[in-house]
Amino acid sequence: xxxxxxxxxxxxxxxxxxxxxxxxxxxxxxxxxxxxxxxxxxxxxxxxxxxxxxxxxxxxxxxxxxxxxxxxxxxxxxxxxxxxxxxxxxxxxxxxxxxxxxxxxxxxxxxxxx
Amino acid sequence: xxxxxxxxxxxxxxxxxxxxxxxxxxxxxxxxxxxxxxxxxxxxxxxxxxxxxxxxxxxxxxxxxxxxxxxxxxxxxxxxxxxxxxxxxxxxxxxxxxxxxxxxxxxxxx
Numbered sequence: 677x678x679x680x681x682x683x684x685x686x687x688x689x690x691x692x693x694x695x696x697x698x699x700x701x702x703x704x705x706x707x708x709x710x711x712x713x714x715x716x717x718x719x720x721x722x723x724x725x726x727x728x729x730x731x732x733x734x735x736x737x738x739x740x741x742x743x744x745x746x747x748x749x750x751x752x753x754x755x756x757x758x759x760x761x762x763x764x765x766x767x768x769x770x771x772x773x774x775x776x777x778x779x780x781x782x783x784x785x786x787x788x789x790x
Numbered sequence: 791x792x793x794x795x796x797x798x799x800x801x802x803x804x805x806x807x808x809x810x811x812x813x814x815x816x817x818x819x820x821x822x823x824x825x826x827x828x829x830x831x832x833x834x835x836x837x838x839x840x841x842x843x844x845x846x847x848x849x850x851x852x853x854x855x856x857x858x859x860x861x862x863x864x865x866x867x868x869x870x871x872x873x874x875x876x877x878x879x880x881x882x883x884x885x886x887x888x889x890x891x892x893x894x895x896x897x898x899x900x
Contacts, residue, residue: 709888
């Protein structure tokens with residue numbers, strides 16, 4: 677078990693550009709979560725998937741953000757027309773999807789918008 | 791929605807015990823976690839407790855849950871310099887996503 681893997685670990689982009697992050701969950705984990713963390717704050721929920729179905733989206737997930745999990749395995753999070761306020765660490769997590777669950781996080785993808 | 795509060799800083803001497811506290815508002819939380827985050831890294835799951843438990847011990851870690859007062863604590867025995875990090879409590883219930891506190895920065899003085 678290699679844990680939750682995220683790529684890239686760091687991304688610097690110019691304002692207005694699009695960026696995409698990838699997350700590979702722990703194998704056979706049904707649930708996959710995306711969180712965002714800014715400096716000095718705890719992680720904030722963005723969205724989650726049960727297999728390939730996106731079941732919940734936070735109001736933080738503006739229409740510039742889109743997440744997919746096409747085959748119920750890896751997931752991508754795309755941010756279009758990036759803004760400086762999007763600078764944060766984007767964390768992916770996965771779990772088995774049981775009622776009483778343990779959720780494991782990846783190392784995160786740092787985004788800096790300049 | 792759920793509100794989770796943590797004190798922001800804690801400083802202890804190496805070898806002492808650390809106690810990190812967390813209070814919450816939603817009594818329906820069924821599972822409560824402690825995560826550790828080192829600089830520039832993701833979150834490492836340390837331990838968790840279910841709402842039908844009062845205490846859980848795991849090596850140097852002891853979690854206490856007071857459901858009446860909606861208070862969760864993490865005690866680290868024999869704190870080491872490698873324990874310096876930010877500690878987050880996180881709460882969940884059923885299929886709802888975890889809600890995190892802002893984290894407590896633990897500094898261990900040698």
